[in-house]
Amino acid sequence: MLASLSARILCLGALVIAALASFAAILVDSAEQAGKAVQWVNHSSAVIERTQMALSQLRSAESGSRGYIFTHVPSFATTSEEGATNADENIKRVVTMTHDNPPQYARAQELANLISQRAAMLRQSVEQGRRGDFRIAQARIAGDEGRELMDAITVRARSFLDNERALQASRSDAVNERLRWSEGLALGGAGLVALLVAIGFLLLMRGINRPLAAMRRVMTDMxxxxxxxxxxxxxxxxxxxxxxQSYNDMADRLERAVADQLSSETQLQEANAELQRNSETLRQRGEVIEMLGGMAHRMQAARTDDELAQIIRVFVPRVLPGIAGALYAHNNSRNLLIPIAGWGGAETDAEGFAPGQCWALRRGQSHFLREVGSDIVCSHTSPDEIYHCEPLLAGGEVIGVLYLHGTVEEETRFRLTVLAENIASALVNHRLQRSLREQTIRDPLTGLFNRRYMEETLTLEIARATRSGVPLSVVMCDIDHFKRFNDEFGHDAGDAVLQAVAAELKKQFRSGDVICRFGGEEFTIIAPGTTATVLQDRVEQVRNAVGEVNVRLKGRTLGLISMSFGIASWSSGMDPNGEGLIQAADIALYQAKREGRNRVIVNEAGE
Incomplete structure (x- = not known):
């Protein structure tokens, strides 16, 4: 059996595998133990993190409660309630997580009770404020009961976290000890396996080098x-x-072949010439593929039709030298082939042509005329013109057409085929990118920009206003008594009103203004380069125009529409992310609501 080199290799492999399996089993067991220890360390980290989160949320609830009681702003009340609820939920989760540790479990329960009491006090203060008892709520906040309770929570939380961190440290030490033991085991096992492999390979090399030396001597003689x-x-x-034996057989055949060398020399020369021609063809195709790769990469990165056209004009004349032409892309909405780019002095019809006018698109394959009268002429060309139309298709759908002046020779067909595939793929990708971009930034019902796009744009405009010092204003508006349309006429009526208002806003505001649907019946307009005072007159015109809108649905008139508007201008003291500016406009909007709706209010203070 060991007379076979394969058998020797198998024996060596079996020994190595057996050694590796033994060490692997030990390492797996060690890894499992270390993994369990790591899980406990992570468990302690989660307990600490969630406890700190609960404390932070409780403080946020306390700040929100005070903000609401002293400023009467409803958003502070919401913040307080959310913070109290979240703090309560998180500390209860901590109690559940420490169930495996009785001392910590007891401390967590005590801390949870204190947090629940404080959360209840905060909710009671907010509720008193909502009932209008702000003085009672302020007196309650000024009392010592809440402060003493928070001090008790702080003391209990510090004790709980200190014990958990100590437990985490002891668990981390256990993990490190296990890892050091595993590292030593791995190094020892690796050394043993390396020794076995080295001995085996020395024996194998001895069995390989001797016959190789004999073969080298014979080959040298040959x-x-x-x-x-x-x-x-x-x-x-x-x-x-x-x-x-195979070598000896080959040597015999070679000796016979040498005798026939003279008669076959001509055949070898012909084969060599053919190989050189094929090599040149492959080289040229490689250059074309490399060029098309660069073109495809740039087309995939193009964001506008102008960029795509520029890439076409630069690269297509290099791929098809000496051939003028144009690229037409299919416009689905108009069902026309519209010119994207032309090169080589080719003239294009700016209005485009219908797909049915091109025989290449109707047949789904190349259509060309090598001489006048040799085939049917596409109606989008001249009757006496020599041309070639290459359809651009994807999944059976018309993407466009390559229109080339003159004759495309057979050796150029490869270039044209690969070029058409690359351009079709790029046009599909370009169309998809544009569609996806529109979907991500547009509200599907109104066609206005959505809230996400508004937030991104507002951040950019604030940065621009900061650099240049130009004014920037924001309008917050909503439809008065919008619920009435849904209640009386159904949700289709509400959608129709939103669409009508959106259309009127797009008509009335400047092209440079960014009109967005903020949510529900609320809209936001970003007006760069305009102060709130100047913008007020324009918004008044918009308000009047909206009041004249008459929406009909299924033969019924839905009634008059009115809107309330709040305007604010950005100042350097506001947040750079736009939250302060939006809030200032929102405060003006609420003032307009309180004063009777259907009016425009400017927040002069920006607060």
Whole structure:
């Protein structure tokens, strides 16, 4: 059995595998133990993180409660309630997470009770404020009961967290000890396996080098012209014995082939010439593919039709030198082939042409005229013109057409085919990118920009206003008594009113203003380069125009529409992300609501 080189390798492999399996089993067990220890460390980290989160949320609730009681702003009340609820939920989760540790479990329960009491006090203060008892709520906040309770929470939380951190540290030490033991085991096992492999390979190399030396000697003799040289030594293994026999057979055939060398020399020269021609063709195709790769990469990165056209004008004349032409892309909404780019002096019809006017698109394959009268002429070309139309299709759908002046020779067909595939793929990708971009920034019902786009744009405009010092204003508005339309006429009526208002806003505001649907019946307009005072007159015109809108649905008139508007201008003291500016406009909007709706209010203070 060991006479075979394969058998020796298998024996060596079996020994190595057995050694590796043994060490792997030990390492797996060690890894499992370390993994469990790491889980406990992570568990402690989660307990600490959630406890700190609960404390932070409780403080946020306390700040929100005070803000509401002293400022009467409803958003503070919402913040307080959300913070109290979240703090309550998180500390209860901490109690559940410490169930495996009785001392910590007891501390967590005590802390949870204190937080629940404080959260209840905060909710009670907010509720008193909503009932209008702000003085009672302020007196309650000024009392010592809440402060003492928060001090107790702080003390209990510090004790709880200190104990949990100590437990986490002891667990981390256990993990490190396990890892050090595993590292030592891995190093020792690796050394043993390396020793086995080295011994095995030394034995294998000895069995390989001797027959290789014999074969090198014979090959050297053969190279020096001794065509009768053969391998006669014992090879020491079955594989090298077969190899020596094969070599001897090859040498016999080579000796016979040399005798026929003169008669076959012409055939070899012809084959070499054919190989050179094929090599040149492959080289040219490689250059074309490389050029098309660069073109495809740029087309995939193009964001506008102008960029795409520029890439086409630069690269297509290099791929198809000496051939003028144009690229037409299919416009789905108009069902026309519209010119994207032309090169080589080719003239294009700016209005485009219908798909049915091109025989290449109707047949789904190339259509060309090599001489006048040789085939049917596409109606979008001249009757006496020599041309070539290459359809651009994807999944059976018309993407566009390549229109080329003159004749496309057979050796150029490869270039044209690959070029058409690349351009079709780029046009599909370009169309998809544009569609996806519109979907991500547009509200599907009104066609206005959505809230996400508004927030991004507002941040950019604030940065621009900061750099240049130009004014920036924001309008917050909503439809008065919008619920009435849904209640009386149904949600279809509400959608119709939103669409009508959106259309009127787009008509009345400047093209440079960014009109967005903020949410529900609320809209936001970003007006760069305009102060709130100047913008007020324009918004009054918009308000009047909206009041004249008459919406009909299924033959019924939905009634008059009115809107309330709040305007604010950005100042350097506001947040750079736009939250302060939106809030200032929102405060003006609420003032307009309180004063009777259907009016425009400017927040002069910006607060």
């Amino acid at each position: 190279g020096q012209g001794r065509r009768s040289a053969r391998i006669v030594e014992a090879m020491g293994s079955r594989e090298f014995t077969h190899l020596a």
